[in-house]
Amino acid sequence: MSRQSGRVMKKLAEKVDHSSRLRTNIPAGMAVAGPPLGPMLGQRGINIAAFCKDFNERTKDIKQGVPLPCRVSVNPDRSYQLAIHSPPATFFLKQAAGIQRGAVEPGRETAGKITRKHLYEIAKIKLQDPPNALLTLQQMCEMLVGASRTCGIEIVDRLDSEDYQRFLDERKIILEEQRQKRQEAREAKMTRTG
CATH class of the missing domain: 3.30.1550.10 (Ribosomal protein L11/L12, N-terminal domain)
Known part of the structure; x- marks a missing residue:
């Protein structure tokens, strides 16, 4: 050379x-x-x-x-x-469900609910992101179904606003109980290690 x-x-x-x-x-x-x-x-x-x-x-x-x-x-x-890129799918799913956080134990509890129409609209938005450009609308919807499961969001055909508001009010009580249990567990751990 x-x-x-x-x-x-x-x-x-x-x-x-x-x-x-x-x-x-x-x-x-x-x-x-x-x-x-x-x-x-x-x-x-x-x-x-x-x-x-x-x-x-x-x-x-x-x-x-x-x-x-x-x-x-x-x-x-x-x-x-x-x-x-557009916001993450979980952000859109939680916004559509009207919740701040997903389920602590997905599969065992429901954190919120959305309609199939919500899912379809979110899929159309997410398809505009470059990483999803080659996906079909059906594939994107299937991915969103999986993401909603991990957040504890149930997909329903119809949602009655009054029933859903009652569900969200009951959910607030459950979230407060979960928060108190976590706080008690932290305090118990602190006393054991302290």
Whole structure:
């Protein structure tokens, strides 16, 4: 191998990027330089303040605090490409069900209910994300059925608003009981180890 070709090969080797893409969820309009986002960006050599300003500007029309899955690719010159996807399916499912959290024990308890129409509408939104571009509407609906099961959300044909409100009121009582049990378990553990 000649000296000239050795230099060319060395230059090519220097341009290879071995950094991984950053995959994270960032709340819409709430990107800040502090942890956890700041250190992740800093490790990759991205200008943190410029990134936060760019992200917040691009998400200003979305309700603040909505979690947005983001993919960031860093170029050798420390510039970046930012791809912002729609919120996670579980976020949409919980919003449609009107709940904050999923079931503690999915399969044994129901955290909320949605109609098939809700499922269909969420599937249409999620199909617009690049990772789901090759899926059919039926495949996306099947994926959402699985996600709803893991959250403890039941899919029904019809939902009566008064019945569902009673269900949610009863659910609040169950959630409070679960919270108290967890608190008691933590306190018991503290007394044993203390």
